[in-house]
Amino acid sequence: MARAGPSRASQRYSQSQSQSQPGSQRRASQSQRQRRARHQEPEDEPEEEPEEEMEEDDPDADLRRGDADNDLARKANDLVRLALFNEHKRTPLRREEITKKVLGSSSRAFTIVFEKAQEILRSTFGMEMVELRSRAEVNKTANGANDEDDLDEARKAAGIKKRAAAIGSKTYILRSNLDPIIIEESLQTDEKILEEEMADAPSDDDDDDDAASSRSYGSIIAWNSTDHLAPIGFGYVVLALILVSGRVLGDNELKAYLKRLGANLTSKLRFGMHATQRNMTVDKYLEELIRHGYIERQRVGDNQKTGKGRGKRARPGADDDTGAQYEWRWGNRAYSEVGERGIAQFVAEFMVGDEDADEEEDAEAGGSRHARRGRQADDKSKFSKMVRGIERAAGGELADLK
Amino acid sequence: MVSSTDVQKLFLQSLLSRPFVSATLAQTIWARCVAAVKAADPTLQIQHSSNRLAWDDFVARINVDLNGLDLEFKNLHDENTGREMYCLVNLKGDDVAQLATDYTPNEIAFFKAILEQIMLAPHESYCISSLAALREVSNLKSSMTKTQGELLLSSFVAKGWLHKTKRGRYTLSTRTELELLQYLKSTYPEEVLDCNVCDKIITRGIACPNADCQNRMHFHCFATYRRQKGTCPDCTTDWPREATDGGLIPIGEGAARDGQDAKRRVRVRSVDTSDDDSDEGDAEGEDEDEPAATQQSMDVDEDIKPKKEGKGKGKGKARARR
Numbered sequence A: 001m002a003r004a005g006p007s008r009a010s011q012r013y014s015q016s017q018s019q020s021q022p023g024s025q026r027r028a029s030q031s032q033r034q035r036r037a038r039h040q041e042p043e044d045e046p047e048e049e050p051e052e053e054m055e056e057d058d059p060d061a062d063l064r065r066g067d068a069d070n071d072l073a074r075k076a077n078d079l080v081r082l083a084l085f086n087e088h089k090r091t092p093l094r095r096e097e098i099t100k101k102v103l104g105s106s107s108r109a110f111t112i113v114f115e116k117a118q119e120i121l122r123s124t125f126g127m128e129m130v131e132l133r134s135r136a137e138v139n140k141t142a143n144g145a146n147d148e149d150d151l152d153e154a155r156k157a158a159g160i161k162k163r164a165a166a167i168g169s170k171t172y173i174l175r176s177n178l179d180p181i182i183i184e185e186s187l188q189t190d191e192k193i194l195e196e197e198m199a200d201a202p203s204d205d206d207d208d209d210d211a212a213s214s215r216s217y218g219s220i221i222a223w224n225s226t227d228h229l230a231p232i233g234f235g236y237v238v239l240a241l242i243l244v245s246g247r248v249l250g251d252n253e254l255k256a257y258l259k260r261l262g263a264n265l266t267s268k269l270r271f272g273m274h275a276t277q278r279n280m281t282v283d284k285y286l287e288e289l290i291r292h293g294y295i296e297r298q299r300v301g302d303n304q305k306t307g308k309g310r311g312k313r314a315r316p317g318a319d320d321d322t323g324a325q326y327e328w329r330w331g332n333r334a335y336s337e338v339g340e341r342g343i344a345q346f347v348a349e350f351m352v353g354d355e356d357a358d359e360e361e362d363a364e365a366g367g368s369r370h371a372r373r374g375r376q377a378d379d380k381s382k383f384s385k386m387v388r389g390i391e392r393a394a395g396g397e398l399a400d401l402k
Numbered sequence B: 001m002v003s004s005t006d007v008q009k010l011f012l013q014s015l016l017s018r019p020f021v022s023a024t025l026a027q028t029i030w031a032r033c034v035a036a037v038k039a040a041d042p043t044l045q046i047q048h049s050s051n052r053l054a055w056d057d058f059v060a061r062i063n064v065d066l067n068g069l070d071l072e073f074k075n076l077h078d079e080n081t082g083r084e085m086y087c088l089v090n091l092k093g094d095d096v097a098q099l100a101t102d103y104t105p106n107e108i109a110f111f112k113a114i115l116e117q118i119m120l121a122p123h124e125s126y127c128i129s130s131l132a133a134l135r136e137v138s139n140l141k142s143s144m145t146k147t148q149g150e151l152l153l154s155s156f157v158a159k160g161w162l163h164k165t166k167r168g169r170y171t172l173s174t175r176t177e178l179e180l181l182q183y184l185k186s187t188y189p190e191e192v193l194d195c196n197v198c199d200k201i202i203t204r205g206i207a208c209p210n211a212d213c214q215n216r217m218h219f220h221c222f223a224t225y226r227r228q229k230g231t232c233p234d235c236t237t238d239w240p241r242e243a244t245d246g247g248l249i250p251i252g253e254g255a256a257r258d259g260q261d262a263k264r265r266v267r268v269r270s271v272d273t274s275d276d277d278s279d280e281g282d283a284e285g286e287d288e289d290e291p292a293a294t295q296q297s298m299d300v301d302e303d304i305k306p307k308k309e310g311k312g313k314g315k316g317k318a319r320a321r322r
Helices: A004-020 A023-044 A049-053 A061-089 A095-103 A107-125 A135-147 A153-166 A180-186 A191-200 A208-214 A229-244 A251-260 A282-292 A332-337 A340-366 A369-394 B006-016 B023-040 B052-066 B105-119 B130-139 B146-158 B174-179 B181-187 B219-226 B282-288 B301-310
Strands: A127-133 A168-176 A268-270 A279-281 A295-299 A326-330 B071-077 B084-090 B162-164 B169-172 B205-207 B249-251
Touching: A061 A095, A061 A107, A061 A168, A095 A107, A095 A168, A107 A127, A107 B006, A107 B052, A127 A332, A135 A168, A135 A332, A168 A332, A180 B006, A180 B023, A191 B023, A229 A251, A229 A268, A229 A282, A229 A295, A229 A326, A229 A340, A229 A369, A251 A326, A268 A282, A279 A282, A282 A295, A326 A332, A340 A369, B006 B023, B006 B052, B006 B084, B023 B052, B023 B084, B052 B071, B071 B174, B084 B174, B105 B130, B105 B146, B105 B169, B105 B181, B130 B146, B130 B169, B146 B162, B174 B181, B205 B219
Parallel strands: none
Antiparallel strands: A127 A168, A268 A279, A295 A326, B071 B084, B162 B169, B205 B249
């Protein structure tokens, strides 16, 4: 592993620094050196594979076990760092990556290191790693929903769990595990935060053409700065289109829908100020969404053997010069991050919410409180009607977050 | 289960979504986190108060949690505004940290080249014009268009890696000073100077007009100091009332004169590149050959260090006081 290189270099660095820097710097670098040394320790020793088979009467057993524990703790910390940093890129973390970057040669320790890291993530960051479901799992539950509509929730949930244990995708994403109310609260605009954010914002106003994209919303989680809003909005629309088309959408149909929305494959999506490119074509962004695991593109027919759900439409036309036909489905990240119900609510909120604005105007214009309350109830029923409609269009019960 | 420790968790999640926060914003977010957790469970008793002591205690608790992860919630005063800024800092440049950025190796090389130009800028001005920054694209190993360079520069600014002044010059950002301090100190040991008052890196402020005196201060440190004393703490030279009154030697943008970044400065790292004025890129190109150039992170820490030994001393710039 490459680890030996950097740590050796940094050791040399801290030595040279403690020679050249006065006072406080020396203190800092000394503690740093100590930390490095501690990190290096376990590596200098040969692998401790036989640790478990250690004889009881070995006088060093306890000592060595202590070292091994330290080693595990360090690896768990490394895994936490890896998970946090990896989430920046939005690509799911693969188990092989964990093995390669964190575990090194002691790959047998995966379960225990993983559990320790989960514990740190939960207790410190209120987050956890969630294993994405494998293709087969997604299909099975989709079919399950289709074929056994009358099964009660509990049984189905149990069934899903069993399958999850059997076949995982071995890829992970990071997800908040805080209370839903807290999450909801953390996304709301708060006047005081907004004020402070404004005060913090750099006041240079020379290139302000992108002011809209760098605008802040005064929420605890600065959701506007972690994702690029315009593209992610586009991604949700694609997810919604796939969902209401019976969970699978032909390539040509997607193109047709996009056209109706005024977009085609070469349209540009705008990215925020912090991106390294200002815009991306729809075509490329779809590829990106595939890489991130939000959607999947498959050749028609490829999925047949894994038991595609019934009621899927026949796909018209050939898509490209190879004559292959493609269809779009949800990727496993979408199931674990937004969920079908989440997208349905997004659509319903969007549709009903729009009308809501009109009605509020009505109400202000002269409606009584009674009338307004009536409309609110009306909105509520419209909302759930909408969700039910989406459910029907999807061809089966909407899945919650997996 | 909702618990009072959720405040800390939520606060950390908030930090992860922001490049940096001012102390006041951080405290506002803290208060809001408390409110959010209380909204989920009104029966919880959560300690919170808006005084500084309680805040420092909260920060200390967070850092206990982060201990072991090589992360730290650190503060530093913004050199431009004097405001106290906080940032979640990564202390370790390992291969895991390379993921912390979505910049490509070439883009990182561009960033490092700009850092170099800022650090080596003449007269302790620690800034470069946007033109000079853009010029660096042509000195990169792999090609980069100026358009891409411009985009990158604004991305660096938006993510808080660089600061752009009103005059349109690039300077070090508070985030860079916090997170890349070790890298800067090891790569430019003679250029990294400390403020005499707060002992933190200074790239903007004033220096004592006495040529033999090494005293330097941030503007905000100067303001605090000048309220009590009128002379230099080291050499007792009389100092003017205001930093801007003249008489003090400016550090940072104030020291930059127009047309001065016409010439590009290159830190010469290997002894055999003897020609100081060797045309652009040569010296730099050389050490980028090393495998370290594949480093993918803003944590540029590690890859420069091995080269330290071979570096010509102060070749690029002798930082002798005028």
